[in-house]
Amino acid sequence: MSADILLGDVSVGTELPVLEKLVKPVTVVLGAMASRDWRPQHHDYKFATGNNGLDDIIMNTPNLAAWFERYVTDWTGPKGRIGRIKFRMKDSVYPGDTMQFAGKVTGVEAGAGGVGWVDVAIELSAGDKSCVGCEARVAIPESAEANPWSLKGDAWKP
Amino acid sequence: MASKSADDLPEEVQSWIEQERYTEKTEFPIEMGYVMTTLSATQNGNPLYWDAKVAEELTGGPITLPTMVSVWFRPHDWSPGRTEPAVPLQLHFDLKEKLGLPEAVMSDNTIVFGEPIRPGDELTTTQILYSVSGLKTTKLGTGRFWDFGVRIVNQKGELCAEERYTGFGYNRD
Numbered sequence: 001m002s003a004d005i006l007l008g009d010v011s012v013g014t015e016l017p018v019l020e021k022l023v024k025p026v027t028v029v030l031g032a033m034a035s036r037d038w039r040p041q042h043h044d045y046k047f048a049t050g051n052n053g054l055d056d057i058i059m060n061t062p063n064l065a066a067w068f069e070r071y072v073t074d075w076t077g078p079k080g081r082i083g084r085i086k087f088r089m090k091d092s093v094y095p096g097d098t099m100q101f102a103g104k105v106t107g108v109e110a111g112a113g114g115v116g117w118v119d120v121a122i123e124l125s126a127g128d129k130s131c132v133g134c135e136a137r138v139a140i141p142e143s144a145e146a147n148p149w150s151l152k153g154d155a156w157k158p
Numbered sequence: 159m160a161s162k163s164a165d166d167l168p169e170e171v172q173s174w175i176e177q178e179r180y181t182e183k184t185e186f187p188i189e190m191g192y193v194m195t196t197l198s199a200t201q202n203g204n205p206l207y208w209d210a211k212v213a214e215e216l217t218g219g220p221i222t223l224p225t226m227v228s229v230w231f232r233p234h235d236w237s238p239g240r241t242e243p244a245v246p247l248q249l250h251f252d253l254k255e256k257l258g259l260p261e262a263v264m265s266d267n268t269i270v271f272g273e274p275i276r277p278g279d280e281l282t283t284t285q286i287l288y289s290v291s292g293l294k295t296t297k298l299g300t301g302r303f304w305d306f307g308v309r310i311v312n313q314k315g316e317l318c319a320e321e322r323y324t325g326f327g328y329n330r331d
Contacts, residue, residue, distance in 0.1 A: 036232035
């Protein structure tokens with residue numbers, strides 16, 4: 001994990017370090033259980049393939065959200081506070097896939113309270129397969145003294 | 159903004175649009191053990207969650223991972239007295255049943271985060287259906303897209319998150 005980045009360190013076009021992760025069956029099941037998702041397409045091969053027409057068990061959406069959060073805050077450091085996250089599922093992530101998270105900054109703006117906003121577009125792919133498109137809006141400090149987590153109520157506008 | 163719904167929906171489903179349904183409270187304690195499991199599953203070493211000093215400095219004490227917001231409402235697969243498995247996002251499963259679309263995937267998901275959720279919080283959630291499309295065919299099969307939302311507030315009435323989902327319910331062709 002990086003030390004906390006500051007708003008001035010970031011500009012449109014800044015690329016986040018790429019994260020790669022080989023998905024094993026345990027990756028899928030652990031993620032589903034961690035997110036209390038007992039649905040069989042995330043742990044039962046026969047159900048996933050026979051009932052749902054999938055190629056194998058698949059990573060579940062809430063756990064993928066946690067992977068995206070990890071990817072963003074690996075870059076921002078612990079002061080990075082995600083305000084909004086949007087993702088579009090395009091294809092499933094299966095055991096045997098190597099997930100690749102690649103992000104790029106698409107917007108930078110100053111905010112209130114010494115805290116600014118950064119918009120990041122992230123692509124999760126597995127080989128040639130585009131799996132999930134993600135847009136994240138994250139609050140980061142403008143100075144070492146500022147703290148995005150201190151914003152509350154009307155001061156927090158993601 | 160919600161899409162316009164199809165004209166050929168069953169009357170019952172049509173009556174659900176823009177109505178708050180399934181107001182529920184968390185049925186198990188919000189605590190850091192669950193957070194640690196998600197951190198482990200995603201190999202997330204953010205010291206905000208692992209180091210009490212960092213949490214005290216930045217967030218005035220421990221908070222849960224924001225993207226875990228839906229986890230707190232996922233019911234137990236079994237609990238005493240329950241004769242059928244409870245399901246999260248009951249609205250989604252109701253739509254599958256009422257529209258005769260037994261399979262489903264989520265295609266879009268947006269979460270807007272508010273007040274952090276902390277261990278010991280008691281949360282309340284409501285589900286709202288915004289729209290249901292006409293029949294469409296994808297590589298999975300033929301079915302309908304639906305757009306619905308979930309609002310989560312804590313025991314102080316503070317908004318913790320708003321989620322928006324697009325599901326695709328289908329029959330395999």
